[in-house]
Amino acid sequence: MKRLLLFTAFLAGACDTFPKDPDGTLDRVRTERRFRVGLIATGDRKIGADRRDAYLARLSRATGAAPLAKEGASEPLLLELEAGQLDLVVGVIAPESRWVDRVAIVRPLGETIEPQHLMLTPMARNGENRWIMLLEREARAIAAGPPA
Numbered sequence: 010m011k012r013l014l015l016f017t018a019f020l021a022g023a024c025d026t027f028p029k030d031p032d033g034t035l036d037r038v039r040t041e042r043r044f045r046v047g048l049i050a051t052g053d054r055k056i057g058a059d060r061r062d063a064y065l066a067r068l069s070r071a072t073g074a075a076p077l078a079k080e081g082a083s084e085p086l087l088l089e090l091e092a093g094q095l096d097l098v099v100g101v102i103a104p105e106s107r108w109v110d111r112v113a114i115v116r117p118l119g120e121t122i123e124p125q126h127l128m129l130t131p132m133a134r135n136g137e138n139r140w141i142m143l144l145e146r147e148a149r150a151i152a153a154g155p156p157a
Contacts, residue, residue: 028138034096035072035140042074047086049100057119057129060151061099064118064131067147068097087112090134097144098132108132113141116148 038044046065065076079086087108089095099118102108104126113135117128131148133141 028142031136032093032134034134034137035143038072038074038096038140043077044068044072044074044096045094046076046078047089047095047098047100048078048080049083049086049098049102050080051101057101060118060129064099064147064151067150068144071143071147083108087132090132093134096133096140099130100132101127101129102132103127111135113137115141115144116152118148118151 048061065078069075083098083100083102086095086098086100090098090112098112102114113133115131115133117130119129121127131144133144
């Protein structure tokens with residue numbers, strides 16, 4: 010019985026906060042009170058800019074952090090995301106993009122089918138699961154209704 014109690018105590022001590030962020034993204038965002046976000050430029054199309062802005066505002070409230078945003082083309086921003094230089098990328102992406110398998114795609118904030126299928130979606134580095142869960146929760150709130 011003692012062994013069982015010791016083993017249970019050991020397991021409880023080993024079970025830190027789950028899910029985890031191996032690189033500590035959510036903790037860093039909350040500590041530094043900022044998150045680095047890349048905004049994919051869409052040229053003259055402003056697909057879902059109101060939803061994107063509402064999403065970033067929700068993230069700010071949820072984390073107590075301000076977005077430090079930079080706009081650019083999708084490829085360089087997603088490479089920075091993958092390298093850990095950005096915490097988040099938000100923009101329009103096609104479902105068949107090669108990036109769908111390389112980064113964590115969060116629930117789309119909006120979609121369009123004409124003239125082609127595009128999703129306005131947040132994207133994060135794979136594995137930063139606590140951060141991704143927060144991103145997903147806030148995306149669900151935006152996707153569920155009109156922008157706040």
